[in-house]
Amino acid sequence: MVAALTRRALVSLPVLAVALSSCTATGSDRSGIVVTTNILGDLVRNVVGDQTEVTVLMAAGADPHSFGVSAQQAASLERAELLVHNGLGLEEGVLSHIEAATASGVPGLAVGEHVDPIEYGADESAGQPDPHFWTDPVRVGEAVAIIADHVIEHVAGLDAERVRAGADAYRSQVDDLHERTAELFSRIPDEHRKLVTNHHVFGYLAERYGFEVIGAVIPSGSTLASPSGSDLKDLADAVAASGVPVVFADSSQPERLIAAMADETGLDIAIVPLFTESLTEPGQGAGTYLEMAASNAEAIAEGLAPR
Template sequence: MRISTRAVFALTATALTAGTLAACGSDDKDDKDGRNGKNGNQVGAAGPAAGSGPRIKVVATTTQVADFVRNIGGDRVEVTQLIKANASAHEYEATPADLNAIRGAKLVVENGVDMEKAWLPKAIQAAGFKGPVVDTSVGVPLRKGESDEGHEHEHEHGEYDPHIWHNPLNAKVMVSNIAKALTTADGVNAKVYENNLAGYGAKLDALDADTRAKLDTIPAADRKLVTNHDALGYYVDRYRLEFVGSIIPGFDDQAELSGSRIDDVVARIKATGTKAVFAESALPAKTAETIAREAGVKVIAGDDSLYADSLGAPGSAGATYLGSEAHNTDTIVAALRG
């Protein structure tokens, strides 16, 4: 999760001598539908607007942020994605290739809200990067987490919930911040970023409306959610669901789990009449399955697992932000209405 001092020096030395290392992540390979290609996801009916000049090298931290940069940057950006699909942001460690990519980037784009606090500053220092670090969370209304007793708690990220993208209106703020940063770095293509922002913003508005319409079909008594960890708070708040609890306490999906915690979650499920326990794509489903069995409710796992901390692999339902959020909503509706 954290880069030790010894690891930082080792990675730095390796990166400085590895001139042949490619400054690009594994997610930069082109594919037919543009999910993970360097040209980004399609925006609008005609796809991303075309620009001119060399492409900007951008390092993006999380899967969601990388997807946003590809959509707004279109064919004007070459994106290196640090955290891979279905991987935890809490366990990330920079590789020599990552440091090399950071060193050669024009921009580094992060989620913010301390999501990357444990490792990004160290990686940037080790790489010797002096350029802008774009915090996509600027302007997003933040929510605080609550402990089991209803008190605010602190955790590895700090006191605010970093999973801001689960509200599409927050995602609109994030992509706007990205568009501003790209325009500042590449003013000659400002119109490209403006057009891509407008096209993708319309898709986010449509996602928000569609999500609300689908979730509104769930009876009020059944709008209860139990997940692997507390990652869907912004989603719950936006769409008026009731968060019964999480298997893993807090916002960190690597937090320790106790036997008493499992007993408490089981008791909550029984007391509230919650219908299902939702596993997450980036976490093992074993504990969720155990809790569901003890509580006598169904567990939603496997291909139906929610995309909470990470987007899915290419070709999966959660390969893009829009796809992951639509999948989550369809899965929740099917489970809670059934």
């Protein structure tokens, strides 16, 4: 009886091994592109069109610093032909899944690492890489070309010429966005080119268009941090000294943090909401990257215009 059971167990081992091996997709079993953030998802879809399935993990309005994925979404990462993510520490809640997928052989593209990233210059995040490259349209244009290269290399069955044409057409729109943004900001006097935000998100925009970042309500590059009373007091002193008329805050939380600063310091300052970390649903102001960036440029130009 024992011998018979042993023989059955030995026969079942190959079946078990096959079942276990099927949990991790091989190259031939993979299909489509998985993208972490909705901003990058918009870029990828403009590059590939309808030639392959593009799965975007981050829902509209979500915070890339804190969003997580379901078990089904995590599994989709390991079935992708290409995984496109921001990198530079942005997707904090998904990083372990990204690492697991790339370790299993999924080709990965950390877009932010390829567009000449800068470092945070002050506060808690000083010296760390700044992941918010999308606030600079010039770098976004570079990202579009990089995405096209990786799509052609790793995704089977695509028409490379169509991919190149889609990337070129979209990059032309991004170039136009940059020109319009530069023209808008040229109307702001140098002494008014000062930014205060709810957290450090506009370093790339400031570098590209000649702004000075005075500070942030949350002295960090992540929305997961929290300001202390002394942080708020230091920022209020800097704002008062600079004469900045507005604080720019993410549209998902424009009042909460600025109200905290007012309570701590008594500083009365206008709040201008921007779309900083995520696209919205269509029709809500930032349904695409181009719409988001144009809306922000107009709001900044209006908020800092001479009174």
